[in-house]
Amino acid sequence: MSSAATKLPNIERHTIAVLVDNEAGVLARVVGLFSGRGYNIESLTVAEVDHVARTSRVTIVTSGTPAVIEQIEAQLRRLVAVHRVHNWTTSAPGIEREMALVKVTGTGEKRVEAMRMGEIFRCHIVDTTHTSFVFEITGAPSKIDQFVDLMRPLGLVDVSRTGVAAIARGPEAM
């Protein structure tokens, strides 16, 4: 993920939102553009956001030099099914959130410690057995990274993350 890439000089992490027509194959076009031109995808989320206009919003976290990021935006704009492209990193920063489900197994001391951490991170426990918990956690991706790291010695067995959703602060739309 991002850590290796960010060590290289000039490599920046950007969150880009793409509003597309929700037509067949549109996600393949976006993903194919990234793979075909050798751009990174660190995370990607997609869902229809307007069921009447049938538009979907794709949020992509990517990394690259400023020149590469400029190319990514320009290449995305060329896709016929794309309405709009917005870079949340170069514009006034928006709010970024990600949700994760984190499964931890264990008993005794470790189990108590995991639960305590879960409280500190404001997780919900959405499933529990005598030997396991599933935490639901929402926050910035770095917060989730941090929580997952803390769970590792406490019996982490499974993680499912949604990828980033982003929106502007204030009254403006994308």
Added chain:
Amino acid sequence: MDKDGNAPGSGAALEKYSGLPTRDGAIELSGAEMVIRALKDQGVKHIFGYPGGAVLPIYDALFAAEGITHVLVRHEQGAVHAAEGYARSTGKPGVVLVTSGPGATNAVTGLTDALMDSIPLIVLTGQVATHLIGTDAFQEADTVGITRACTKHNWLVKDVNDLSRTLHEAFQIATTGRPGPVVVDIPKDVQFKKGPYVMPDAIRHRTYKPKTDPDLGTIVKAIDLMANAKRPLFYTGGGIINSGPEASRLLRELVKVTGFPITSTLMGLGAFPASDPQWLGLVGMHGTYESNHAMHDCDVMIALGSRFDDRVTGNIAKFSPDSKKIHLDIDAAQINKNVHVDVPIVADATKALKEMLHFWKTQKRKVDAAALKEWWKQIDHWRERKSLDFRNSQSLIKPQYAIDRLYELTKHRGNDVYITTEVGQHQMWAAQRFRFEAPNRWMTSGGLGTMGYGLPAAVGVQMAHPGALVIDIAGEASVQMTMQEMSTAVQYDLPIKIFILNNEYMGMVRQWQQLLHGGRYSHSYSEALPDFVKLAEAYGCLGLRASNPNELDAMILEMINSPKPVLFDCRVDPKENCYPMIPSGAAHNEMILCDAEEEGTKVSDEGKMLV
């Protein structure tokens, strides 16, 4: 849509169509009939195609159709290249019709070629019936999946109600903005089903709105830079050709009013007349000494419809280090892609050139005449190097000499001569030496470098220009890749001339092996060549062979005077290399010239990594 009970409407639009008007006034047609109707409504006169199971309903509708000529090729790649030749020589889109599965996969090379060179094509592919999609049905291929990366856009039309709209959209997207190929994949059941046909003018795309008007602020910045330039240079490309003949006319005017020198990419040849004293010749890897030195030393570069391709720039780190760069392109993604530019103009070339000229004149701009005079003096000095000179021979036909003779013996036909090429040394010699005075006369595979392009492209060009002299300057290796289209040429009486510079080598490969790989000519010798004269005869064409310089002229005249398609086996010096050359990894002022031939020493290790 409603199809019951309505009597045939007023008539005119309906003749020859079986459709009845629906309540909202649209006529009802089968999917196959819609295809033909849409082609007619889009003004299509010729299509290039090959039938098969999944397009039989469309071929059936074509059987009775009037006003559309179908050219039956011998391989679907040939259909696409023919359509490219047609498009490039007319400015109109090329149309292709092929079947599912192998028909579609055979079209992929042509699609990629058209995408790289921005050629407008509408490629219609048959698909297995919708209920069979995904079942590995006979001749099923994921055509939209396969062609997603080699089209500007593509569609799988699963509902006949979407078909006519999609077809019109396909034409709009292929021909506007930066042109390119599109694919419409039509399942067989959709071809049979009936639905309402909508007219082209009813179509407005939801998201696709290419920007073609220049931002006037950038135009003024550009002419500011130009007026203050001491060592300016126009560097023009295929975008001028694609924008239409008016762009070439405006370019000529702008070059005249400024007095600046001009060079061009491979794709842009013909936009500016080669006979003009301000013309410096081709730029890039095999460009002239004066063009490349001017690129390196200029202080203002005016890039118009060119895209800083690696064949032009050479080593980016050493590319034109001291220039301010103006870049006009219709595709915003080209700006700052390979080279950082100072004044980007995103617009259609015709519109931008018009504004540049307008502001130049109304603001009464003047060039720095004293500096320009010095610059021309420097350029004339470079010109004296005569970088296209070669050592001619009494006994062997030099390929450069063959092209010079071909040019000299055809130039009286002026703009009635159309040249296509294959890919290799012959292509570069043709680009360096054949002199084009008008746009749309030069058809070559630039971006993809597709061997086998030229022969079928010539078929398409000749189809569009029946009386013209259409010559494919070919190599003996390339021409064998699509040779079967000679049969198409014979079938349709297309007297194309295939002028093969037969050096018995994949010459360009051999040249690189000589310069970069210690003269180890691994698999680059053209062994077991066919007898091209007999091959011509077998196809029902005229076959000619010249091996000696003093028989060449007579043979060329025989070729151009023949009413038949011709295969001309021109036996040339097998060892000749194409110079000047910027070796991989080098800068524009580090060219190898023909009289300074050095073997294997000039290319750095990094250079060897490049293609």
